[in-house]
Amino acid sequence: MVDPGSVGWWVGSNGYGGLVILRREKSERSELEALVERQQEKIRVWRESPAERGGERGAELAELVTRAAALQAYRQVWRTVDIAAVTAAAHTDPWVALRALPLVDKGFSRLLGDEVIALADGRLSNYFETSGTTSAPAPAPKSTADLVVNTINFGEHWASFLGGARFAIVLINTPQGPAAFQFEIALNYLGIGTFRTWVDALRNDYSRVLAVIERTRPDVFAGPPSQLLNLYERAYAAGSRPPEFETVLLTGERTGPALRRRLAALTGATVVDASYGSSETGTTAVAVSADELRLQTQSFLFELIVEDTAGRTVTIAAEQRVHERGTAEGELVVTTLDNRFRPLVRYRTGDLVRVERATGGGLALRPLGRVGDSVDIAGQGIDQQLIENAVWGDPGLAVVNYLLAHDGDRVDLFYTSSAPVDAVESAAAENDRVTAAIRAVLPGAVARRVPQLPASAALGSAAGWKAARVIDIGPDAALADGAVPHLADVLRQTREFALATRDGEVVTL
Template sequence: MLLLRDENERAAAAELADAHLKLVRETQEGTVDLEAVHAVKLVTTLEAATRSALYRHTVGAAALADWLLATPEDAHEVFGRVPLLAKKDLAALGDQAFTRPLAEFVHYYESSGTTGNPVAAPKALDDLLINTVNIGELWAQILQPGDVALILINAPFAPAAYQFEKVLEYLGIMSLRPWVDNITGDYTRVLRLIAELGANVFVGPPSRLLELIQFAHRNDLPAPRFDRLLLMAEQTGPSFVAHLERLTGATAYVGSYGSSETGTTAVTCRERNLHLQTHSYLLELFDDEGLRPIDGKADRGELVVTSLDLPARPLLRYRTGDRVEITGETCACGVRTPILRTLGREQDVVTLAGNGVRQNDLEAALWSSELPGHIVFNYMLVLRSNGVVLLVTTDGAPDEAWSARLGERVAPLFEGYEVTVRPVEKLPPLASLGQYLGWKLSRVLDLNEEANWGRLPEPIGGLVAESLRQLGVGPAATEGEV
């Protein structure tokens, strides 16, 4: 799995991989004493955290002294006094989260930093090994010998693309990882490689896949077909998944869930359920009723993550900002860890006249079934005063009657607002950046909040300006286009 020149490092890595693989399989079978595993790992994690400047700033010397004295017998009691770690604190102090010299990591990465300061997320050897096994043992239910996987992730400074390469390598699956320019969006080479190499598995964000399909249509090229889609990095509800399956002929899986900071906290199985990696994380839920551990029973709230296998960069009670649901169901795949469903982020709600419109609500209306005559590839919402403009890309040139029918379908979500559907040849560039920005910032341009867009760092600020220019509402725009 890893080529290491140093004999001792090679032996230690092999020993760690074998031990973790045994733990993963026992956890999936439900035969391990997970509480005892957590207690031992928690002591190690607390001790590692005392060497991190992040926690000296956020909890102080007295708490760190308690952490150093923790034993497996009292680890959970000590852990109960650990405060929550906010995203803003990690963003501000991310470069102080390490417990080892930077040179001891094998790769340096950062989170995207598109809506704030980037957070350092380097990969240490143990982190890389453990995350690879965690993902690979579940993806092994889905991938087959002879598969060829296309990794289409435009994020060279985030760890996901490289991590998935290692997973495919672990499983003996050939992969390719081409690059697509965000602005020109030229997918000619990617389409050629799919055809020539017989790539039958897609790994990447759904917005990038939609861009690929639209490019093929606009340029009269054969649309790519796949057997399986392993989607990641964006909220992808049932209607979105079904839409992608219709377009590609594939079976779609939400391949994994996690972040650059936390690593991969849940992975899909063959039944298309995301299983929490409970052997590597201590996971809790937080809401108005307080903080509580995830115990497998049905529940929902904001996910709070404590990493147990990242000693070089430990996170304790990190508030992810993601709303999730624990289904409480038993999975037919045989894995006995809790099933997670993502519900989006609190900020990914469009509030209009007091009504909250979520991504899944809109996509269920848009893609629950195709309107006769045309396929909607992709969409963007533009909000202005009391009007909602739904921009859509389609497989032809719809007439006004078709647009009106689509408008009637989505109008109940925007009660009190005038809804207009406008077919366009190409969406503004923001629509392909869901993996970086989330749904609301990539698919919703609220012209009533234009003054707030200056907070976005480059190059995202430039893409917002370009999107406005294309819509006719930017500084150099032609009046009246939207």
């Protein structure tokens, strides 16, 4: 059977919105084509009349629980669970069935990934790992069926706004994760040519990427905002013509209105939060327009951890909460329905989200950050959006990218700019304007324009916002956040840059 998958696959466009899947065995090719057609039809029915499919989710959940119960990782956490009762309840009410099962976390996901790899027995198609943004990298193996379904979920939704695209550059600097691979084959599925590349984090040399962009003139950029900002920073520093795109597909990092407006101004493009998800869960929400991320309710069950009227923490079906209140906020909990190779049941993502009614039906998602995502700077709890609203909120400021360094009460904002500087006076005036903007959030902060920032400023998707853009350079600060020890060399370079630059030294990177 194809569902488990086997090693090695390739997906490209056949020009008709389907997939060309290269497999030696004709029977496997036929089964994969059938899977493609089933998933396309599943999405169509779910869009047009979700009530027709609502009952199927119970059967899918029952099958998922049965498969999961065969794995040692689940047997340990479900020791006291009556699996037969849960699967029976799933057919009647999947939400009641879910509430009989405990929540699981990232540590559990790591154990599950290790077990799936050990038991794969030729069923593994591609091995990936999580980026290590929030903890040590964990296995995220994928089967062929998982990748095919994810590709179609992407493509069938992106088709609503990418119909005229010709060629895309995919610049996602996490080669160990599935995002770059998945984005490329999703774009290929739509008949869009691709160049997938990455930039070494230590040399941070974008010259080849800029040369390929000049040669191929892609109309689509796909990647995290920090990589795109770094690309423009390097183009300005090299005196190159900044690239222009028609559509920018963002992924891997939290964005806000100020950042999206700044990226639109830099690129001349329509800027889209293209997807939401993780290496563990797969893609749980996909863009259907520049303004809306649609939860993939045909492939997942979504719950939210919220407070009830008595102030108690409870877990509730996201769609139920939205039906009652029109909108809901909380920590997202995910159950996969389509991933039979590595089933996740009631996985706590650690992500805070807002769920709303989507245009035309279904559920729309707005990411709000992660639990505990703020950082203490000069005695204040500062969130990413506060900083970025300050540096990118005023269209009169030309800030391309930034790095915030703090040492006790001293805060320095280092930034790059797209504005030409012809004299010392104009540079000083720009520093004054950016300083005034950041002091609205952090009184006493000082802004300083620099020719370029260290490599860490482009690693938001690999290191997280706090490690990539905010660094504690006080004498007692740890060299690197314990969650990202593999980036210690990059963070050491950033610390050295900040300590030297704040005192007026000219730093060459």
